[in-house]
Amino acid sequence: MKEQGNRVVSPVWAQRIDVKVEEDSLWVTGWGHIYGPLSTGEIDRKNLSNLDFFRRLRLRQSEVRRPEERSGVYQYADATDDEKLIDFVKRFGPVWGRVLSRNPESNGTTTLMVLENLIQLRRGQEIFAGAVKIIRELNRNAKADPAEIVSALKIILPPNMRNPSCEANMEDTPKVIPPIPTGVDFVGNGIAERFSALALELWGSKGVPESDKKPAVIICARQVLCDLLNRHAPVLVPVENEVIELPVMPNEGIMEALYFQLRLDFLAQRLIGTCLNCGGHFPVFRRGTKGCSTACRTALRNQKYWKTHKKAVNRNRRKKHPGRK
Numbered sequence: 507m508k509e510q511g512n513r514v515v516s517p518v519w520a521q522r523i524d525v526k527v528e529e530d531s532l533w534v535t536g537w538g539h540i541y542g543p544l545s546t547g548e549i550d551r552k553n554l555s556n557l558d559f560f561r562r563l564r565l566r567q568s569e570v571r572r573p574e575e576r577s578g579v580y581q582y583a584d585a586t587d588d589e590k591l592i593d594f595v596k597r598f599g600p601v602w603g604r605v606l607s608r609n610p611e612s613n614g615t616t617t618l619m620v621l622e623n624l625i626q627l628r629r630g631q632e633i634f635a636g637a638v639k640i641i642r643e644l645n646r647n648a649k650a651d652p653a654e655i656v657s658a659l660k661i662i663l664p665p666n667m668r669n670p671s672c673e674a675n676m677e678d679t680p681k682v683i684p685p686i687p688t689g690v691d692f693v694g695n696g697i698a699e700r701f702s703a704l705a706l707e708l709w710g711s712k713g714v715p716e717s718d719k720k721p722a723v724i725i726c727a728r729q730v731l732c733d734l735l736n737r738h739a740p741v742l743v744p745v746e747n748e749v750i751e752l753p754v755m756p757n758e759g760i761m762e763a764l765y766f767q768l769r770l771d772f773l774a775q776r777l778i779g780t781c782l783n784c785g786g787h788f789p790v791f792r793r794g795t796k797g798c799s800t801a802c803r804t805a806l807r808n809q810k811y812w813k814t815h816k817k818a819v820n821r822n823r824r825k826k827h828p829g830r831k
């Protein structure tokens with residue numbers, strides 16, 4: 507697959523977004539929805555960061571330095587409460603909702619009205635965060651922590667499929683491993699859900715030797731991840747004399763684009779770091795990076811400076827201001 511380069515970009519869901527929250531409903535209005543993809547030749551360069559979805563996702567608030575290091579889709583994984591989720595939708599659009607209206611405007615764009623359910627939004631975030639956690643571990647290769655993977659699989663498994671006995675299965679022999687279903691069965695049973703359940707069962711079973719548990723969990727987790735990513739497959743787009751892969755950006759929301767970036771990070775075996783300052787996730791482009799953004803890295807440097815120079819700084823302060831502690 508060729509990198510999309512700068513010639514074609516995925517447009518933002520909408521150029522201006524308004525969200526009204528009413529109990530569990532998010533009424534999202536988007537002005538300036540463009541049916542993508544966009545050829546960069548057609549856009550004013552100044553307007554590119556407003557129109558390019560991935561660029562806008564990477565630019566957090568006012569930070570514009572080194573945009574390739576911004577956490578992008580990981581902001582969604584880190585939106586662990588309603589306030590953060592709603593803020594995310596306000597900035598980027600609905601993750602996935604029901605289209606209520608679609609009005610073509612005279613400038614060629616569309617005004618959209620989408621209803622997103624907060625309960626589904628929360629659940630979608632959980633699954634996405636679970637996928638991020640699995641990628642984070644799998645991309646560490648030999649250092650992958652199976653307990654972390656298991657905790658992510660527990661989240662991916664829908665609550666009604668969670669068997670409390672899975673967590674500490676005291677059966678001496680594991681149940682027969684069911685083969686991957688085909689045909690009609692396949693439609694009813696998601697591979698991701700089945701393999702999450704299987705991994706939890708193997709992990710908790712007394713009948714599986716401890717040394718076999720980690721490789722078994724990893725095999726299942728890879729299957730789970732492939733299935734989740736396959737559910738959000740990109741599409742092929744002809745560009746000049748080539749064909750490239752891009753996410754679809756439908757009226758319903760930005761979910762496909764979020765998984766698209768995750769897919770790229772998984773395939774590139776990119777390390778996903780946890781910011782030591784804010785706890786957010788970010789793709790690691792340079793080994794040893796400890797902060798997710800310029801602001802967090804500066805804060806960490808300041809903390810480090812304070813720790814190592816605390817005594818000297820205080821001594822100087824006392825000298826300057828005698829009588830103060």
Ligand SMILES: [Zn+2]
Nearest residue numbers: 781784798802
């Ligand atoms: Zn941070």
